[in-house]
Amino acid sequence: MSSIIEPGGDARSPSFFSKQATIAQPGFSRWMVPPAALAVHLCIGQAYAFSVFNGPLTKVIGITQSAPDDWSLTTLGWIFSLAIVCLGLSAAFAGKWLEKVGPRRTMFTAACCFGGGFIVSALGVWTHQIVLLYLGYGVLGGIGLGLGYVSPVSTLIRWFPDRRGMATGMAIMGFGGGAMIAAPLSVALMNHFKSATSIGVAETFIVLGIAYFISMSIGALAIRVPPADWKPAGWTPPATTTQKMITRNHVHIDQALKTPQFYLIWLVLFLNVTAGIGILGQASVMIQESFKDTVTAAAAAGFVGLLSLFNMGGRFVWASASDYVGRKNTYFIFFALGAVLYWLVPSFASTGNIAMFVLCYCVILSMYGGGFSTVPAYLADMFGTAFVGGIHGRLLTAWAAAGVAGPVLVNYIRAYQVAHGVAKADAYTMTVHIMTVLLVIGFICNLLVKHVHEKHHMTDAQLASAK
Template identity: 35%
Template sequence: MDGSNKNNAIFRAISWHFSNSTYTGKIQPYDKRHSKFNPWMLMPAAVIVQFCCGSLYAWSVFNEPIDEEITGDAESSQAAISFYIAVGMLGFSAAFMGPWIERNGPRKSLIVASSIFFLGNLISALAIYWKDMFLLYIGYGVVGGFAIGISYVTPVSSLQSWFPHKRGLAAGFGVCGFGGGSIVIGKVILPLISAVGLPMTFVVLGCCYFVAMVSSAFVFRLPPPGYSPFSRKQLKKMAKLTPQPEIKLTAMESIKSLDFCLIYVVLLSNILFGLVAISRLSNMITQLFSKNAHEAATMVSINGGLNLFGRLFFSVISDKIGRKSCFIIMLMAQFFVVVTLPFYIEQDLYIPFLASMFTLTMCYGGGFGCVPAFLADMFGASNVGVCFGLILTAWSVGGVAGGLTFTAIYNYLIQHGYSTDDAYPYVVNSYWILSFIIIGLLSAIFVRTSLKDRLLPPVHGEWFKFRIFSNMIRIKKVSTFPQVQVLSSEQYDEEWEKYLQSLASSQTVEIEDYDENCELKNNQEKY
């Protein structure tokens, strides 16, 4: 009985944690005409925070110096484990701490995360000084990774609340600094080691990160209730021309929904190839195409810049063409890359190979740039912290599980007669990656972005439905065989009208306006 009560108490605590994401502090008033604060100040502040977090992707520069310092063997590959632990902790902390971030606000969250990250760097410095690899795993992997997870989510969540009219742009700025940090910090590490030594490098960088992140934290705040970036005249005009539907969901309802699960699969499929291929780009250039290390390093730097560009480019155009359309475009582009890449490698076509890898990297970055706005559109800006934190576990799953799978297949083939110069180990790996891209593409098609698609109940015998352009495809079970029914937009609108009429007789539904597609502007029904 006691054990049952204890388990129930733990379950209730976890359930309460994820169900309560309302800010508990005092929100500062904001008057656009008289306040010195400008929401656009949040953009560079977010870039600075993400820039510091992006130092994680420069960790590979530390591997050989740390291995040589602690183990005496620069090729022991023990320091690299810190990176994998940090990526895993990043996903865990982003998922678990999302509701805490929403309850405590961006300023407090960033100050706490900055302090923890500073502590992680100090522990790492001590670990190297004492030549203790396990302590390094704790310091940078566990403590540092945990802090990066909080720091990564916080600016993104805040920007989505302040810029509901430019969610794509806000998401792009919210994550683009991560790519920039990996490029710049990667160039700073070795000169800094030469100047102050390896342990002190972590102290110096930790101090710089702490000052930059805490200074940026004081810029962040939450918008007051009822905040809108538009004037009253603009709101009246927009209500007539482009009404925006909303579905009110709690954080728990959001993460348990089918659409969230589909978006999770979409993001995982979109970043999987990038996670396993980008880390091997330098090796592929030197081993498969016999280029020198200097050229490989140059291409890796250019590739890092395109990662940053992809985060901004796709997030900005998603404001025009939609998040779902962007993911479909990115996954289709990756499908083409994976199909053609083996041919380029086998035929030693270097320029097409680089073009393919650059395209892949842009799509990889674009996924991170689009998904925060996608989640805000689907589940509301108030749930972004929770949803974005949880969906970042796809990053950890892809990086760890995908990387281990790729490496296991690659090493197996190398041990059975193939050399590192052969294309075949990469060709074989492309098969399972291609299957994930196809699954992601299908999942993107099934995501219900329309209010009608999400609220209209299934008809008798319906398995599921999905939209292709203006037509709705409905799969129904008839006897033992499925039946495919294609509904035109007019037929689907008729079903929607009947549904609204049935609601009017049983419960109150507030409808201020709806456009030519019969989409609700403001719906008070609980989804």
């Protein structure tokens, strides 16, 4: 093992946070890596539960009700939007850095940013400065989200070349399930700290910031990367010519952006996420308006919880299934089945068939989650594993774009329909038909994905130099 010299270190051994120091020793079990990844993804999955703070944050001054100087929901809405934008940007721009310094330093940096973002946000609540919440959770927290999202995934792909889908599904399932822990925990903490002079949000931010920093740091300390040319005992890499389109070659991050495959898969992820994320954000209102006087607010909340379960479970089930049917075939299922289900939903709503309405959306949301967990393995199949972390990071800009496009399609089309006299129960029909069209386009994009041309492949000398 070659030694390196870093500030504060010496030439006798690698720095503790260096990539070399994370190389696993003989006898290390690869099954120790998924828990380390989950320690990070369960934390950053809190992003999906941030909405539990929106109501209390509108009453920071008034305590029991909003005061004239309290923040509005529209003002607070930018916090989450900034976090998602910074997630995509940090994942995209830090890709090369991740491949250079390794997962431990990247994951620890994510812990500092995500945990520190909560601390800065707490100061913003105490001083009632919205800019500190934008900077804290929005920018710092968003950077922590991006770095924390991509770094464990690329490591898992290298440890599980025989089960890439299952491995990424395990970690990204944690991101989908993090909100199920964060939401009740946040509410419980706010109730605990609530007093006559405090709504309890700032104190909750402090506790969560410290807890998330500790958990993510443990994951960073536990992570290991496999030695060069490591492979599971008894496993033979599949031939490049198999129907599952798994290559043995590697493509550099910058070169990947010169291939049509990158942009086709970008569109595949963008269209799949767009078709799901807008519905996820309006699920409660949608089912109540579709079945007026039948579905209560409590039942609608149960519907949202059920969608979250399918979103989380789909991340593991679909990604694991892709190991057997192939990544391209899995996305064919997403787009074909999704288009059919979206087309059928309005008929189930008009006939009052709540059970089929709920079932359709549960399957759709499972494929929404499955799209996130299957795409890293898809990229590894197409571009190799050497730089998959950086390539995955750049592809996540599709998530950021879909995070804007999906809600805009659902919200504005619905508002337009209602403003022109369409009944609220029927206002989503045009929206879901548009989603059907988007999924058909996604099917075509996925169909066009072929093997990466050999001119983009790195030679052994180029690969060694890049490492």
